[in-house]
Amino acid sequence: MTVNIDSEQLLTRLKVLGNTGREEGRLSRLAASEADKAGRDQLVTWLEEAGLEVHVDRIGNVFGVWNVPGDKAPLMMGSHIDTVINAGIFDGCYGVLSALSVIEAMRTAGVEPDRPLMVGAFTNEEGVRYAPDMMGSLVYAGGMDTDAALAVIGNDETVLGEELARIGYAGDMEPGSIVPSAFIEAHIEQGPVLEAENQLMGAVVNLQGISWQKVTIRGEANHAGTTPTHLRTDAGLAAAKVITFLRQLVENSDSVATVGTIRLGPNAINVIPDFAEFTVDLRDPDEATLKAREVALSEFLSELERQDGVSVQKKTLARFEPVTFDPEIVGIIEECAAARQLSCRRMTSGAGHDAQMMARICPTAMIFVPSRKGISHNPLEHTDDASLIAGAQVLLDTAMRIVAR
């Protein structure tokens, strides 16, 4: 049985939701804000129009459930609809609305699934207003206490629980009370790989582990004119060596390394820096490799201490192990794409997603669609209609395969 997505409806809804909560031309639907309430209200309207049961849990996650007889656990699909400040319209929303399109297409076509299907829209994936990010799915998967999450104070001094109650989305369902049989999240790539390789979509096999470190190097501040090269202990030069080393370390591998921030002291044009502090963002989809990169960095820093006379401290700011998605679902996604002759490549997710939390409690996978120039978290975020439709269609075909009797 072949069922097709209502692509026009999906594209229209993406635009409508993308304009919901927009103020002075900017889309900033921060978690539990008035704008988020408007987005949630629109989503709930569509869920109800599609004939789904709407549930809201205590952390504000919104679910639309198509109940069917039987005792199988539901297939859940979804993502989030909160956004960053001055966002694009696809990040998160694409996963929620394509999930809704999938369920509607199946209902319209008279499919009789072997288990319930549900759309999930998780609270506060972005983490802009309340930390940590991916909070709704983290709580749902049991990784954070619900009451602790509700008590989180935002960067605007508000309390998440109070804000959820204020906008009418403090539900009574216990987070995690429905454990899905599987979870699939469609999402924009937020990176440049699919566009660069001219692929319509990606089957995400894993999600990079992340190692964030802060490195502090101390040298000696001396006069830039009177201090000969051989008598210098230049903390800024040592930092530069680390930055170029990190690039050499990861070149031609799956790892990425980024030094995004740096600060020198005393930061004067004619004084040799005695202080350099910078961040290192190291990522790899394989835990053993990521550990090896961390060790290589440590060894290089020790070598700097010995050779350059600087002293080095480092501090772990964050550390997440890689997540491996369910190979069976990933295989189905690839087969479904191939069956429709839609180009698809296996790939790693470089960003964090709700799916990584859901992977703690059920078999999980993701479908990526291209992001033009890799741009995300920006009004310029764009995915071609053809890819948006192709990704949703493969999500539908994959769901059909999973719930076939």
Add this chain to the structure above:
Amino acid sequence: MTVNIDSEQLLTRLKVLGNTGREEGRLSRLAASEADKAGRDQLVTWLEEAGLEVHVDRIGNVFGVWNVPGDKAPLMMGSHIDTVINAGIFDGCYGVLSALSVIEAMRTAGVEPDRPLMVGAFTNEEGVRYAPDMMGSLVYAGGMDTDAALAVIGNDETVLGEELARIGYAGDMEPGSIVPSAFIEAHIEQGPVLEAENQLMGAVVNLQGISWQKVTIRGEANHAGTTPTHLRTDAGLAAAKVITFLRQLVENSDSVATVGTIRLGPNAINVIPDFAEFTVDLRDPDEATLKAREVALSEFLSELERQDGVSVQKKTLARFEPVTFDPEIVGIIEECAAARQLSCRRMTSGAGHDAQMMARICPTAMIFVPSRKGISHNPLEHTDDASLIAGAQVLLDTAMRIVAR
């Protein structure tokens, strides 16, 4: 005829002047301030006690003149007594007080010089309150118009000319009206070379040329997780390559290169920098070499544009050609040190000094004494008594040779 410095008096005066204008334990004798007035008053008292004629010119330079019959132009020795904020006691003051000691020793010993001798204390060498630095000697040497200098507005919104009048040091002598037959400045090294090589003093043969540039590199800001290495245009990495290149460029040469400041944008831990701006301080005592260093940097930046895809702009912030001191006087200094079996090495000045301005109008040289750990512009500034005395003695012997009938 052998004449000796009154070393006890010199050391005592250095301490007394170092405590003049000190407030709450800190010495901050900024040009034309109340503290500077106190220092100037003390100096004038000593000049008068030594029997010298005191002259103050329109830019506030103070001179103590020992007039003798004849038509030869005077030998001038000196430096400055203004300081930075929270200064040490030797920078500048050593050159002024050792010059005074030299003249007093000659007068006491009954020396009959062939020309007048004079002490000079130049206004605003440090440039902390009013720009540019080395202002008094610059004006004296004709490099800046006197009225323009008097009209300079300080970082505290005061006008230099008004402040000089207020503290009683707006003289009526025209700057530059006495062109010396030679100028010699004794000064602390403000660098680590003499201490590292265990020398009592240095005969300064030249003063480094300085090239200050600001380099701005633009790349592409992208997600630190989702952007593979080969698709990155990292402005911070490009900056790091420049910093390591500069060190390689000058290693094992007389040049020095310093990157003292850097700023990245957007400066976020998980965003590849699309912006890096840093300063380059390049110095060399030889103009042709300094130019070659600048060209090498430019070529490296062009190569970065081609290879790394970044775009680079650079701007000259300051550029001074090297100054060569008078070989004859430098030779006399070396001979005088050798005659007393005092260790002395030829060297380059890495910092700017009043002597570089005076070199525009007369044969000029400098004597350096060691700075412990190279520290200057800091209360920890220190030179051992033995070096202070040795340097002043060689200044005396050199002056004796020059003014011998």
